Amino acid sequence: MRSLKFYLFILFCVPGVAFLSLQFSDAKVMMEYIGATGKGVTFDPVPIKEEIEFHFILGFAIDSDSSGNSQNGIFSPYWANTLTPDSVSAIKQSHPNVKVLASLSGWSIGSKTLSWYNPKDSKVWISNAFSSLKSIIENYNLDGIDIDYEKFPKNNGSFGYCIGELISLLKNQSVASVATIAPFYSTVLPYIELYNKYGDVIDYVNYQFYTDKVRRAEAYLEAYKNRSMQFDKEKLLASYEVEGRGIQGDAFFEALALLKDNGFDVNGVMIFSADASYNSSNHYYYETKSQAFLLNSTL
Numbered sequence: 001m002r003s004l005k006f007y008l009f010i011l012f013c014v015p016g017v018a019f020l021s022l023q024f025s026d027a028k029v030m031m032e033y034i035g036a037t038g039k040g041v042t043f044d045p046v047p048i049k050e051e052i053e054f055h056f057i058l059g060f061a062i063d064s065d066s067s068g069n070s071q072n073g074i075f076s077p078y079w080a081n082t083l084t085p086d087s088v089s090a091i092k093q094s095h096p097n098v099k100v101l102a103s104l105s106g107w108s109i110g111s112k113t114l115s116w117y118n119p120k121d122s123k124v125w126i127s128n129a130f131s132s133l134k135s136i137i138e139n140y141n142l143d144g145i146d147i148d149y150e151k152f153p154k155n156n157g158s159f160g161y162c163i164g165e166l167i168s169l170l171k172n173q174s175v176a177s178v179a180t181i182a183p184f185y186s187t188v189l190p191y192i193e194l195y196n197k198y199g200d201v202i203d204y205v206n207y208q209f210y211t212d213k214v215r216r217a218e219a220y221l222e223a224y225k226n227r228s229m230q231f232d233k234e235k236l237l238a239s240y241e242v243e244g245r246g247i248q249g250d251a252f253f254e255a256l257a258l259l260k261d262n263g264f265d266v267n268g269v270m271i272f273s274a275d276a277s278y279n280s281s282n283h284y285y286y287e288t289k290s291q292a293f294l295l296n297s298t299l
Contacts, residue, residue, distance in 0.1 A: 027051065027052065027053040027097075028051075028052055028053065028267060028268055028294035028295070029052070029053045029054075029055060029204065029237070029267065029268035030049075030052045030053070030054045030055070030268060030269055030270075030271075030287070030290060030291055030294065031054075031055040031056075031057055031180070031204070031206060031237065031268065031269070031270040031271070032046065032054075032055070032056060032057065032270070032271045032272075032273065032274050032287065033057045033058075033059050033103065033270075033271070033272045033273035033274065033275075034046075034056050034057065034058060034059065034079070034080075034083065034273060034274040034275060035058050035059050035079030035080040035082075035083045035274075035275065036059030036060060036079065036080075036103075036106060036273060036275060037080075037273070037275040037276075038080065039080060039275050039278055039279070040080060040082045041080050041082060041083070041274055041275050041278045042082055042083070042087065043056060043083070043087060043088075043090075043091040043098075044091070045278065045284065046274050046277075046284060046287060047284050047287055047288045047291070048095050048097070048098060048291075049291045049292075049295060050095070050097055051097075051295055052097060052291050052294060052295070053097055053099070054095065054097055054098050054099070055098075055099045055100070055101055055143075055178070055180075056091070056098065056099075056100045056101070056274075057100075057101045057102075057103045057146045057180075057206075058077070058079040058083060058100065058101065058102050058103060058140075058142075059079055059103050059106055059148075059273070060078055060079060060102075060103050060104065060105060060106035060148065061075040061076065061077050061078070061079075061102040061103065061104055061105075061133065061136055061145075062075060062076060062078050062104070062105055062106070062109055062114065063075045063076075063104075063105070063128075063129065063132075064109060064112075064114060066109065066110070067109075067110075067112065068108075068109050068110070068112030068113075068114065070117055071128075072119060072124065072125055072128055073119065073124070073125035073126065073127070073128030073129035073132070073162075074128045074129075074132045075102075075104065075129060075132040075133055075136060076132070076136075077102070077136055077140070078109060080275075085139055085140045085141060088100050088140050088141050088142065089141050092141065099143035099144070099177075099178060100140070100141070100142050100143055101142060101143060101144045101145055101146045101178060101180065102133070102136060102137065102140070102142055102144075102145050102146070103145070103146040103147075103148045103182070104145055104146065104147055104148060104149065105147075105148055105149045105150065106148050106150065107150045107151075113151060114149075114150070114151065115149075115151040115152065115153065116149045116151065116152050116153070116156055116159050116190075117153070118153065118155065118156065118157070118158045119158060119162065122158050122161060122162050122165075125158075125162055126162055126165050126166050126169065129162075129166050130166060130169050130170065130173075130175075133145060133166075133170065133175070133176075134170070134173075134175050137170075137175055137176060138175075142176075143176065143177050143178050144170075144176040144177055144178030144179050144180070144203075145167070145170065145176055145178075145179055145180075146179075146180040146181070146182055146206065147163055147167075147179070147180070147181045147182060147191075147194075148181075148182040149163075149187070149190075150184070150187055151187075152187065152190055156190050159190045159193075159194065160190065160193040160194040160197055160198070161197075163194055163198075164194055164197055164198030164201070167179045167198060167201045167202065168198065168201050171201055178203050178204075179201060179202050179203055180202065180203060180204040180205070180206050181194065181195065181202055181204075181205055181206065182205075182206040182207070182208060182270075183205070183207055183208070184207065184208035184211040184212075185211050185212055186211075188227075188230065192230055192231075195230075195231055199231075199232065199235075202235070203235065204235050204236075204237055204268065205227075205231040205232075205235050205236045205237065206237055206239060206270040207227050207231070207236060207237070207239060208239055208241075208272070209223055209224070209227075209238065209239045209240075209246060209247070210239060210240065210241035210244060210245045210246030210247065210272070211245060211246065212246060213245070213246065214246060214247055215246065215247050215248065215251065216247070216251065217247070217251055217254040217255040217257075217258045218258070219247075220247050220251075220252075220255035220258070220259075221255065221258050221259060221262060224236070224238065224255075224259055224264065228264070233264065234265075234267060235267075236267075237266075237267065237268040237269060237270045238255070238256060238259065238266055238268070238269050238270070239269065239270040239271070239272070240252045240269065240270075240271050240272075240286055240290070241271075241272045241273075241276075242271060242272065242273065242276035242277050242280065242282070242286055243276050243280065243282075244272070244276065252286070253289060253290075253293065256269075256290075256293050257293075266293070266294070268294065269290040269291075269293070269294060271286055271287060271290065274287075
């Protein structure tokens with residue numbers, strides 16, 4: 001969903017009458033994961049267009065210890081230690097259009113693959129998750145969370161309830177203002193269940209299209225059509241993995257143009273990740289060109 005902000009100005013008044021001007025700002029969103037690979041990445045080199053609502057997503061906050069053992073909803077930050085609370089405050093101060101989120105879980109910690117587990121007491125898990133994430137969000141001056149659990153047991157009935165109630169609590173208590181989800185082809189079912197019940201508190205869907213094994217613009221269009229029927233198309237972001245899986249190079253921008261030509265209003269782009277671009281020869285080419293597309297610049 002595009003961020004819709006309202007600004008109300010009183011222009012002038014006469015006795016008993018107030019004349020009001022209502023101004024709308026409807027910004028496109030750019031999201032980029034950062035800090036998940038152990039590289040000493042920083043925010044500063046990433047190009048940020050002021051007209052874009054730019055979200056950095058820190059990878060990852062994990063409710064397991066360093067060996068992968070469950071901590072029953074008690075999250076700790078495991079992203080690159082170069083992404084400090086001071087650096088978050090600095091990038092937000094220099095770019096008021098920047099928000100920073102913590103992504104929950106991810107694929108693994110070290111060599112240990114992470115999985116959603118069904119807590120014995122869902123309410124205890126939700127309470128632990130709320131308290132620990134509140135502490136992280138306040139310490140790092142964050143704006144919200146991204147949900148990126150990537151493996152599930154056969155019976156994962158607690159996922160939708162726990163995550164939905166967690167997001168609702170964080171928002172209702174004004175701890176978080178933004179919440180996103182990051183499903184992919186093999187995890188789409190639990191995320192659909194979550195979205196169907198709690199879609200009103202989920203702002204964006206960072207679907208990982210690069211896992212769908214599509215490499216041509218036409219195939220990307222079909223995949224996007226399919227996912228837009230599972231999630232609200234207004235909240236669905238196009239996505240790209242730098243030097244990774246799925247569609248690569250300028251074929252991605254051909255796909256974006258094809259989406260637009262077929263009537264899709266592409267409200268945002270998600271890129272994984274700034275770590276791949278940090279020491280790459282691409283010089284943040286995909287970040288720069290994605291923002292240009294969103295701002296209706298020439299591709």
